[in-house]
Amino acid sequence: MLVRRSLRSLCSKANGLSSLARQTKPQHPADSNLKSLCLNGRLKEALFEMAVLGTEVKFSCYDSLITECLNQRALREGQRVHVHMIKSRYLPPVYLGTRLMILYAKCDSLEDARNVLDGMPERNIVSWTAMISGYSQRGCHAEALELFIRMLQTGLLPNEFTLATVLTSCSGPHGFKHGRQVHSLVVKTNFESHIFVGSSLLDMYAKADKIHEARTVFDMLPERDVVTCTAIISGYAQLGLDEEALELFRKLYEEGMECNYITFASLLTALSGLSALDYGRQVHSLTIRRELPFYVVLQNSLINMYSKCGCLIYARRVFDSMPERTVISWNAMLVGLGKHGLGRQVLQLFKSMREELKPDGVTFMAVLSGCSHGGLVDEGLDVFDYMLNEQGLKPELGHYGCVVDLLGRAGRIEKVLDFIKDMPFEPTAAMWGSLLGACRVHANASVGEFVAQRLLEIEPENAGNYVILSNIYAAAGRWEDVVRVRESMKEKTVMKEPGRSWLNLDRIIHTFHSSDRSHPQKEAIDAKLKELCVKIKEAGYVPDLSCVLHDVDDEQKERMLLGHSEKLAITFGLMGTSRSGMIRVTKNLRICVDCHNFAKFVSKVYGRDLSLRDSNRFHLIVGGVCSCRDYW
């Protein structure tokens, strides 16, 4: 190795000397030597040649130099070329100026790139587009848009490159109003059917939560490729429209769409949402069969899919097998452990992580919420202090929310109030909601009343808040207040998202809504539910009527409770799975107290393990005991 290196350096020295010699021979112009050095990647020597040539350097030499700098992403060398141009009073033509600018942009020197652009006496569409692209690829969307507008003001019309680029800076609700204007420009310039512009356009709509518009653009495109298809599938998945994403994927796959690792990563996001383990495993084996190279993004998606489907072991297996991990890989694994209530394992993994790379804000969210779900209060507070004091990462709203949850869970109600008072943020509805839940569990009616009032000021439309407050009053025997709260609830609340539970059996997703009568096996499910109700009541189950939002008599309340979607799904799972298998049910909202209790009795009486995933965490119920320790 050493020998080879010294040989190489000898050769290059010899070459340098020969080029000096060649300078004296006018029939072998030095610039051809400079160009061949560039072609061979020997940038340093080429720069030496450039210095020797002085003001003799011509366009084609500068072009070669910049090309090689671009190849090597060599910022310093590029700067030397730039300085040389200035000193030689060489005014680069548009083409060369643009490429110099691109070099700066690709090397993350946006300011230098912008200076080049501003200093150019003449610019064409490529110059503008390249600079806009530099901004948008580095997330400087405001700058990208501002430059785009300035370009339009000069009277220049965008081409398909400009449009595809600028649309990526219009994502999110903030950029949407610009995105819409760009769309009309797309129509005006007749690029509506262009595949790149179309993909950007549909992605812009999807990211602004306008999935119907995105779908319209997709359906109108005369041709599609892997990017277009992935963009629309991922659009559905990112909005939580998982069934739609899966359905569209299946349709396009049957039609012969091309897939790559990004398509699979996006599809896995949808499958995670659906807890569709069978499909997820199918995608996993498909990626293995296709011998897709190692892609961190895909592996990250697999970790997420397996842990959201309740298969932590598989998630961990993927994580452990990765030759290279990003902060997202670690975060995905930490979130998985945390949602399963495995606080100790979260802390252990967090420790290993810090030995390898720097955690980010999401890491701390995962660790704090992992401590919260795992009941590790003091450890969680230590993590928050660590974040405050040692990481140079400022805790954000979500981190403060985790601490509120952490303290509330431990019953340190007064401490939560102090914590909220000292926060650099206004408390959110989620924080008050979390504290209200804590007041109910720890039977603190006085603070509960105060908290509920704050909450109802911010969120008067959320029926759940009234219910918890009335529960607190009921527990304290304040019946008049119970009536008063129920009355005001009727006036102000709006329908919340309806509860929905589902389970996957034989690659079919069986979905249940509250009081669902639509399932083909509804009679059998009703009969089974009645039967198991008798059995678990004998074992001590008492329906918790306080979970019913409506003001009806007790008999009707019990009927309503029995109609909760998770009870239907659990019953169906009991009928449809083999005796040894775990019953896995997913719910879109948080599981209610009564259903949680119901599930525990079912697990005890029928000797079955249940894994319930709600919007917050997993409840692993074995032998009548839940991993959440009855606090969630």
Place this chain on the structure above:
DNA sequence: GTAGGGTTAG
């Protein structure tokens, strides 16, 4: 010479 889709948290 300039262009589109992606994984974690809430």
